[in-house]
Each structure stands twice: as structure tokens, then as C-alpha cells.
Amino acid sequence: MASLSTIPKPIxxxxxxxxxxxxxxxxxRNISVSGPKIRPLTxxxxxxxxxxxxxxxxxxxxPTFDVPLLSSSEVxxxxxxxxxxxxxKQLYLAMYSSVFGxxxxxxxxxxxxxxxxxxHRGHGVFDTAAIMDGYLYELDQHLDRFxxxxxxxxIQIPFDREIIRRILIRTVSVSQCRKGSLRYWLSAGPGDxxxxxxxxxxxxxxxxxxxxxxxxxxxxxxxxxxxIPIKPPQFAVMKSVNYLPNALSKMEAEENDAYAAIWLDxxxxxxxGPNMNVAFVTKEKELLMPSFDKILSGCTAxxxxxxxxxxxxxxxxxxIRVDNVSVEDGKRAEEMMLIGSGVLVRSVVQxxxxxxxxxxxxxxxxxxxxxxLEDMKSGPASVRVRVPY
Numbered sequence: 001m002a003s004l005s006t007i008p009k010p011i012x013x014x015x016x017x018x019x020x021x022x023x024x025x026x027x028x029r030n031i032s033v034s035g036p037k038i039r040p041l042t043x044x045x046x047x048x049x050x051x052x053x054x055x056x057x058x059x060x061x062x063p064t065f066d067v068p069l070l071s072s073s074e075v076x077x078x079x080x081x082x083x084x085x086x087x088x089k090q091l092y093l094a095m096y097s098s099v100f101g102x103x104x105x106x107x108x109x110x111x112x113x114x115x116x117x118x119x120h121r122g123h124g125v126f127d128t129a130a131i132m133d134g135y136l137y138e139l140d141q142h143l144d145r146f147x148x149x150x151x152x153x154x155i156q157i158p159f160d161r162e163i164i165r166r167i168l169i170r171t172v173s174v175s176q177c178r179k180g181s182l183r184y185w186l187s188a189g190p191g192d193x194x195x196x197x198x199x200x201x202x203x204x205x206x207x208x209x210x211x212x213x214x215x216x217x218x219x220x221x222x223x224x225x226x227x228i229p230i231k232p233p234q235f236a237v238m239k240s241v242n243y244l245p246n247a248l249s250k251m252e253a254e255e256n257d258a259y260a261a262i263w264l265d266x267x268x269x270x271x272x273g274p275n276m277n278v279a280f281v282t283k284e285k286e287l288l289m290p291s292f293d294k295i296l297s298g299c300t301a302x303x304x305x306x307x308x309x310x311x312x313x314x315x316x317x318x319x320i321r322v323d324n325v326s327v328e329d330g331k332r333a334e335e336m337m338l339i340g341s342g343v344l345v346r347s348v349v350q351x352x353x354x355x356x357x358x359x360x361x362x363x364x365x366x367x368x369x370x371x372x373l374e375d376m377k378s379g380p381a382s383v384r385v386r387v388p389y
Contacts, residue, residue, distance in 0.1 A: 080108035089213045094175035096167055096207040098158055099190065103174050112206060117197050118187035124241040125149035126185040129168075130341050131209070132376040134178045135384040136169065141299045143168075145239060150186045150203075152238045157186065158203045168207055172387045175209035181341070183208055185241065218369060220349035220361045221338075223273070224253055225327070226261035230271055233294040246274040260338060262351065265294050270325040276340030277301035280325065280333035281364045285318040287311075288333070290325050300372070301339045303383065307371040316364060335362030345369040 070078070095110040096103045104110065118124030127146040130137040143165060150157055159167070172182055184207035191200030228249045230236065253261040253274075262278060263271040270278055270290050277298040279289040287308050289301060311317040330336065336348035336356045345368045347361035356362075375383060 076108050079111075080106070083107040091211040091213065093177050093180070093209045093211055094171050095209075096171045096205070098205045103171055105174065110208065112187075112204075113190040115193055116187055116190040116204065117200055118185065118189075118204075118241055120193055121188070121195065121197075122240065122242045123153065123155070123197055124185050124187035125153050125155065125239055126183060126241055127239055128181055128183045128341055130376065131172060131177055131180045131182060131387070132384075134387050134389065135376075136172060136182060136387060137376045137379075138299050138303065138383050139165070139168065139182075139385045141303075141383070145297065145299060146184065146186070149239045152234075153188075153240055155186050155188055156203050158205055164205060167205065169385065169387060171207045172209055173389050175211075176389060177209050177211050180209060180211040183210060218344075218346060218361070218366075220347040220359075221259035222257070222350040223260050223262050223336075223338075223348050224256050224258045224352055226252060226263050226274075228252060228261070228263075230263040230265060236271075236295050237292070237297065239296060243275075249274040263295075264327065267324075268327065270327060270330050271295050272298075273338055273340075276338045276343050278325075278330075279304070279337050279339055280330055281317070281335035281337075281362060282329070283332070283334055285316075285334070285364075287317050287320045287364070288325055288329075289322050291322050298340060300341050300344070303375065304339050304345060304368055304372060307375060308368060310371060311364065311367055316367060331356070333357070335365050337362070337365045337368070344372055 092107050092110055094103055094105050097112070099113065112119065114120070116124075125146065127142045127149070129139045129142045143161065147157065147161060157164075168182060168184055184205065187204045187206065188197035189200040189202055189204040191197070226249045228245050231242075231245055235242065249261040249263065253259060260273040260276065262273055265271040272278055272290065272295040277289065277295070277300075279287060279301070282288050287305075289305065292298075305320060305322070308317060308320050312320065331351050331354040334357045336351060338346045338348060345365055347365045349356055349359050349361065
């Protein structure tokens with residue numbers, strides 16, 4: 001079991017990674033029509049070949065394209081240049097990896113080994129906690145679910161819970177991020193490309209701090225019913241890295257000019273979105289949420305159920321219920337909303353061709369969003385963990 005001395009210090013010099021990359025990078029010979037040969041590279045032309053076309057319009061290999069042989073330092077340099085030139089709305093401020101046992105703020109070093117079973121077998125779990133005003137929101141609730149998922153995935157936890165918690169807080173502290181998110185993974189670990197993880201020496205913990213540059217958007221959205229099969233309950237209740245069905249469901253929504261696609265369970269009841277829960281306000285002014293026995297138990301959704309009790313006291317809701325929800329009941333509800341750490345609480349104004357309520361953002365949905373934002377900024381210590389920067 002790890003001791004507190006294992007909590008990492010930040011790493012700014014990533015030269016220590018070069019031997020690791022030298023061992024793991026596959027060196028390829030240059031390809032040309034005249035046969036394989038090695039051509040030297042310099043810093044000035046390190047990307048010279050990158051813009052050349054690999055294949056012609058007829059699918060033939062281009063005679064001008066070469067696959068360069070790279071040193072480990074050139075790999076790091078290319079990765080750094082690629083990151084700097086990439087247009088993205090997300091900034092990666094710090095990463096922890098138990099592979100190299102520390103934290104780095106160099107995005108070029110934020111990598112994982114190709115033979116990690118999380119990469120080539122999907123044998124890993126993850127979770128996310130929001131960072132708001134220098135506090136981690138619901139870290140302990142997410143961490144508990146994270147460890148439950150690891151147990152279901154039969155991943156041996158490399159550190160005890162308190163060590164993991166301190167590593168996560170330390171990673172955020174190093175990042176200096178005051179508003180963003182912390183995402184973390186437990187993997188069966190690197191070792192080989194076999195199916196079984198028996199060849200992996202130990203499980204691995206990764207964590208990364210993400211700062212999203214996108215402005216918040218709380219406008220009403222449209223959703224569609226997903227045609228992508230939902231995960232069976234054994235896997236749906238576990239937050240594993242196998243998100244291919246989720247990604248395909250999201251892509252299906254975007255292809256239909258919608259924000260998300262809603263899954264139905266095997267009995268035809270409303271289940272969840274690709275990475276968020278669903279809730280409704282019935283015509284009887286009752287907050288209705290699908291039960292969690294076949295879907296992921298959303299930490300944000302469960303917190304919203306607690307916060308909604310205030311609206312019951314104020315008379316804005318008559319009750320709160322977690323139960324099966326038919327599609328018909330969902331589509332004729334007064335309000336529909338998506339709930340999750342990414343969307344927070346967001347109004348759904350149209351589902352397939354049916355308009356929800358009056359087609360505008362619902363007042364209860366807005367009230368729940370305000371309660372959640374207030375909770376994130378000034379809630380009790382049970383949901384807010386201060387980051388010691």
C-alpha cells in the first residue's frame with residue numbers, strides 16, 4: 001500500500017520520458033518507390049513530410065511521401081508542436097500518471113503507453129469532478145462511484161482511497177485551475193497486447209485537469225430517440241471507458257440536428273442520454289426521474305433530487321419521484337431536462353417531432369439550474385472540497 005510520500009511533485013522537465021519513448025515508439029523506415037531508406041531529419045524540416053500526400057486519388061502510394069525515422073527527442077518535439085498548433089476549446093493544464101509517478105504540465109508528455117489495456121481492450125474506468133471557484137464539486141461522491149466501477153471491472157486499485165484523493169487534489173493544485181474539470185482513470189495497466197490483463201504488473205491511475213474555453217450555454221435543446229442499442233445493465237451501471245455506443249449515439253443526434261439521443265431500456269422505458277441523465281416535470285408538477293437500476297447512477301442527478309426538495313417547500317413542485325417513465329409520459333410532460341456534470345441542468349424543448357410543454361425553457365428546470373450553480377459555489381463541505389493552491 002502506498003504511503004503519503006508517494007504524492008507527486010509537479011514535473012516541468014520531461015526529458016526523463018525520452019528513454020521511455022525510445023523504448024515504446026515504433027521506428028519505421030522511410031518509404032519511397034525506390035525502396036526503403038533512412039533520411040536524416042533536422043529541426044527545420046521536422047514537419048516537412050507531414051503535409052505531403054500519402055495516397056493519390058486512385059489510392060496508390062504517393063512517390064513523394066516518406067515515413068521518417070524519429071529519435072525520441074524528435075517525437076516529443078513533434079507532439080509539442082502538434083499540440084500547440086491544434087485548435088481546441090479545451091486546455092490541458094496538468095496530468096498525473098502513476099506510470100511515471102508524478103505530475104506534468106507539459107502537454108507533449110500527457111501520454112499513456114499503447115500496450116495499456118485501457119487503450120487496446122477498453123479495460124478501464126473513469127470519472128469526473130467539476131472545479132468551481134477553486135473547489136472540487138462532489139469529489140467524494142464521484143470518487144466513491146469511481147472505486148465501485150473499478151471493483152465491478154475487476155481492476156486492482158493501486159493506492160488506497162485517501163492516497164488517490166490526495167493525488168487528485170494535488171494535480172488540481174498544480175494546474176492552478178479555478179474553473180474546469182478533473183477527469184481520472186483507473187486502468188488494468190500496461191504490460192502486453194493480450195486479452196487477459198494477467199500480464200499487466202499493476203493497475204495504473206491517470207488524472208488530467210481540463211479547462212474548457214467554451215462559454216456556458218443554457219438554451220433549450222432538441223433531442224431524438226437513439227437507434228443505437230443501449231448497454232446491458234451490467235455495463236450501463238459501470239462508468240467504464242467503453243463509450244463507443246455513447247459516441248455513436250451522440251453522433252446520431254448531431255446528424256439529425258439534435259443535441260443528444262435518448263436511450264430506451266429493454267422494456268421500452270426512458271433510460272438516459274449518452275453522458276447525462278434525463279428528468280421530467282409532469283403535468284401534476286412532479287419531478288420524475290428514471291430509476292437507476294439499469295443506467296448510470298448520476299452524481300449530479302442525485303444531487304438535483306436533493307436540491308429539488310427546496311422547490312417542493314416553495315410550492316413550485318408537488319413531489320419528487322424516481323420511477324419507470326414511458327416515452328408517452330415523457331413526451332407529454334410539462335418540462336424535460338438533461339442533467340450531468342457537463343450540461344448541469346438543461347431544458348429540452350423538443351423530443352423527436354414532439355414539442356415539450358410550450359416549447360420554451362421550463363421554469364422548474366431553470367430553478368434547478370440556479371440551485372445547482374448556487375450549490376457549486378457555496379454549498380456545504382460535503383459537496384465542496386477546497387483546493388490548496
